[in-house]
Amino acid sequence: MRRKRKSPEDLSIAELRHLLMEKRRGARKERLEHFRRTGRALRLAPNLPPTPLEDLDVHSVVETPEGEAAPASAERPRRRWMDRLLLVVEVLAVVGLLAVVLNGMGILRDLNREVAAALEQPTITPTPLVMAVVLPSGHTPPDAKGNTRPNEAEIPEHLRPMVQSLADLPLPTPGPEQAIRLQIPALDIDAPIVQGDGWEQLKKGVGQHIGSSPPGQVGNVVLSAHNDVYGEIFRYLDKLKAGDQIFLYTQQRQYVYTITRTQIVEPTQVEVMAATSDPTVTLISCYPYLIDKQRIVVFAKLQNP
Numbered sequence: 001m002r003r004k005r006k007s008p009e010d011l012s013i014a015e016l017r018h019l020l021m022e023k024r025r026g027a028r029k030e031r032l033e034h035f036r037r038t039g040r041a042l043r044l045a046p047n048l049p050p051t052p053l054e055d056l057d058v059h060s061v062v063e064t065p066e067g068e069a070a071p072a073s074a075e076r077p078r079r080r081w082m083d084r085l086l087l088v089v090e091v092l093a094v095v096g097l098l099a100v101v102l103n104g105m106g107i108l109r110d111l112n113r114e115v116a117a118a119l120e121q122p123t124i125t126p127t128p129l130v131m132a133v134v135l136p137s138g139h140t141p142p143d144a145k146g147n148t149r150p151n152e153a154e155i156p157e158h159l160r161p162m163v164q165s166l167a168d169l170p171l172p173t174p175g176p177e178q179a180i181r182l183q184i185p186a187l188d189i190d191a192p193i194v195q196g197d198g199w200e201q202l203k204k205g206v207g208q209h210i211g212s213s214p215p216g217q218v219g220n221v222v223l224s225a226h227n228d229v230y231g232e233i234f235r236y237l238d239k240l241k242a243g244d245q246i247f248l249y250t251q252q253r254q255y256v257y258t259i260t261r262t263q264i265v266e267p268t269q270v271e272v273m274a275a276t277s278d279p280t281v282t283l284i285s286c287y288p289y290l291i292d293k294q295r296i297v298v299f300a301k302l303q304n305p
Helices: 013-037 072-119 157-167
Strands: 061-063 069-071 181-184 189-195 206-208 219-224 245-249 254-265 279-287 294-302
Touching (some): 245 279
Parallel strands (some): 189 206
Antiparallel strands (some): 181 189, 245 254
16 A cells, blocks of 8 residues: 655654755765766765765865866875975975085185185295396406406406496495494404495495395395405405404494305305395405405304394
């Protein structure tokens, strides 16, 4: 016997709710079946018992851009994993950038140090050049009348123009530090010192080579005089011995030097006039007496700095 179908007015609230749930479940089932037939949905959980309509998640199926449906619960962990991966990549990129910047700053600092070291030059103490081709005091032996002249034969011919140019050098301005007098007690020498050791200067006494050091200072005081003309001041230099004393005077004080050695050299051995790293004196004259083909050189060092 067919049951009499009730009209909606005769249904209770619970029956109406159940009827609505059945209708929605049927509509949802038809929609899912349509998605499965068209390949747009997958079966999420087969053979599950019916779920009340209130507990259903209407957003449980999400359509993908490709037209496929995927569970939202599976999409969220994947997105979280991708976000974490991107965060790690960003952190590593920032760390790498900082490393590159710090390394670049270190390279730039090293380059600056190298450039500064290359540009920085040590302080160089100027060393006076030996402005001579031959040693001073050279002359021909005096004749019977005592006449003599500069010995140009000992000057190499190609260097004679240079010797002439050096002869025209201006004399330094007199100052309180310049040597003005020489005494050598062992030879009974007491003679004035003039600036310059050219032919005219050596007629007046002992000549100091232009550019050589003042007495008492680091460097070489180069003094020369004749041995057989114009007073024969340095005639007996070969009599000096190591330990003998030389006294040099300026306008301010006296300096005492002690002789260390004597050497016979050729006129062209101008290296004996070179500057020294200690306060020294070099005495130069022609040798031997009345022959004058060589030079006698006496070396001394400062005794009372």
